[in-house]
Amino acid sequence: MSKGNWDLFEIFIRSKNGLSHKHVGSVHATDAEMAIENARDLYTRRMEGVSLWVVPSKSIVASDPGDMEHLFEPARDKVYRHPTFYKVPDNIENM
Amino acid sequence: MYTTDLRTKAQKAADAKDTGAKDEIVEASENEARFQARIDDEQFIEPKDWMPEPYRKTLVRQISQHAHSEIVGMLPEGNWISRAPSLRRKLILLAKVQDEAGHGLYLYSAAETLGVERGDLLEQLHTGKAKYSTIFNYPTLTWADIGAIGWLVDGAAVTNQIPLCRCSYGPYARAMVKVCKEESFHQRQGFEIMTVMMEGNAEQREMAQDAMNRWWWPSLMMFGPPDGDSPNSAQSMAWKIKRFSNDELRQRFIDATVPQAEAIGLTMPDPDLGFNEVTGHYEIGDLNWDEFWSVVKGEGHCNRDRLDARVEAYADGAWVREAAEAYAEKQKAKHAAA
Ligand SMILES: [Fe+2]
Numbered sequence: 001m002s003k004g005n006w007d008l009f010e011i012f013i014r015s016k017n018g019l020s021h022k023h024v025g026s027v028h029a030t031d032a033e034m035a036i037e038n039a040r041d042l043y044t045r046r047m048e049g050v051s052l053w054v055v056p057s058k059s060i061v062a063s064d065p066g067d068m069e070h071l072f073e074p075a076r077d078k079v080y081r082h083p084t085f086y087k088v089p090d091n092i093e094n095m
Numbered sequence: 096m097y098t099t100d101l102r103t104k105a106q107k108a109a110d111a112k113d114t115g116a117k118d119e120i121v122e123a124s125e126n127e128a129r130f131q132a133r134i135d136d137e138q139f140i141e142p143k144d145w146m147p148e149p150y151r152k153t154l155v156r157q158i159s160q161h162a163h164s165e166i167v168g169m170l171p172e173g174n175w176i177s178r179a180p181s182l183r184r185k186l187i188l189l190a191k192v193q194d195e196a197g198h199g200l201y202l203y204s205a206a207e208t209l210g211v212e213r214g215d216l217l218e219q220l221h222t223g224k225a226k227y228s229t230i231f232n233y234p235t236l237t238w239a240d241i242g243a244i245g246w247l248v249d250g251a252a253v254t255n256q257i258p259l260c261r262c263s264y265g266p267y268a269r270a271m272v273k274v275c276k277e278e279s280f281h282q283r284q285g286f287e288i289m290t291v292m293m294e295g296n297a298e299q300r301e302m303a304q305d306a307m308n309r310w311w312w313p314s315l316m317m318f319g320p321p322d323g324d325s326p327n328s329a330q331s332m333a334w335k336i337k338r339f340s341n342d343e344l345r346q347r348f349i350d351a352t353v354p355q356a357e358a359i360g361l362t363m364p365d366p367d368l369g370f371n372e373v374t375g376h377y378e379i380g381d382l383n384w385d386e387f388w389s390v391v392k393g394e395g396h397c398n399r400d401r402l403d404a405r406v407e408a409y410a411d412g413a414w415v416r417e418a419a420e421a422y423a424e425k426q427k428a429k430h431a432a433a
């Protein structure tokens with residue numbers, strides 16, 4: 001904790017009710033309460049949000065870019081999951 | 096998400112002892128080719144992606160220098176908060192200086208995604224090992240300097256930072272988007288100060304002109320040495336950290352700023368300045384690069400002051416950091432007991 005290397009927290013902001021929280025950056029803090037205060041000062045000086053989430057960075061498990069293919073590629077050849085895959089007869093106006 | 100093991104599969108494999116040295120070299124050059132192909136394809140590089148070590152190092156140096164500049168940049172303006180001529184100006188200046196602190200923090204966060212610690216970066220600043228923009232080593236003598244800084248210094252900074260919003264490293268680019276959004280008010284409030292002074296009495300106009308005379312040349316030097324003397328630029332361009340050369344950006348700033356100065360009746364402090372009808376650009380006299388390099392080497396008016404003020408502020412805040420740490424520990428113990 002010395003030298004100012006306090007825990008890192010990732011900050012998520014809900015810009016307005018009805019929308020999800022979105023990642024905006026990170027702050028250092030000694031605890032979650034301070035993280036909220038620091039995030040408030042740093043990320044919402046211009047009414048950027050109505051709600052904050054702070055999450056200790058070390059609690060986040062991220063996928064490995066090396067696993068990108070086996071995680072995301074299988075979706076690529078499944079075009080039938082999209083509505084544009086299907087032919088709709090010309091005489092049908094709305095579907 | 097930035098504190099997990101930052102090594103990719105390939106790096107982990109390379110680190111494992113049983114990998115033959117030959118395989119490592121082949122793999123490294125393959126990685127490098129793939130990396131450059133992604134850059135050429137205008138893809139963003141994210142923290143956990145494989146990147147060449149020199150790319151990472153260049154970014155750490157550039158982003159941390161940028162962060163230091165934002166933080167040190169608070170000092171020359173902070174001097175004037177208590178002496179602002181009206182409550183309106185005081186509120187604006189407070190908000191601007193607070194923004195600069197924010198810019199520094201966005202940038203330290205971006206640097207940390209590259210596997211460095213903030214405390215170490217601050218230590219490099221405080222011990223004089225790290226550089227920051229030379230512009231902040233000039234003194235702010237009168238209130239008009241606050242106008243000139245907002246208009247010229249922040250104006251030059253924005254010109255530099257807009258292309259950085261498309262820099263190849265994702266966290267740096269995203270930080271720049273936020274910074275640029277906030278910067279636009281900084282330049283306008285400075286120009287407004289200059290405009291109001293130019294509408295004032297002779298003494299006020301003289302003060303504005305004097306600030307212009309002192310800040311014009313240093314702000315042109317903020318774009319860095321001429322292209323011919325900027326050896327690292329080509330590599331940064333290939334990596335798309337840099338999108339335009341120093342001279343291109345400088346020219347862009349000159350072309351935008353000269354008409355603004357003329358519009359409010361300021362005289363450009365350059366007898367050689369002229370508009371080239373053929374190219375459509377302003378042409379300026381020679382820049383004094385000897386002065387630039389002497390300021391870089393620490394011979395500027397305020398090099399010592401700035402660093403001392405930073406170190407002092409950090410030392411004076413030590414008890415606050417210690418108290419916060421003690422409080423957090425106490426809370427933790429309380430929760431554990433409950
Ligand atoms: Fe800034």
Ligand SMILES: [Fe+2]
Nearest residue numbers: 195249278281
């Ligand atoms: Fe600024």
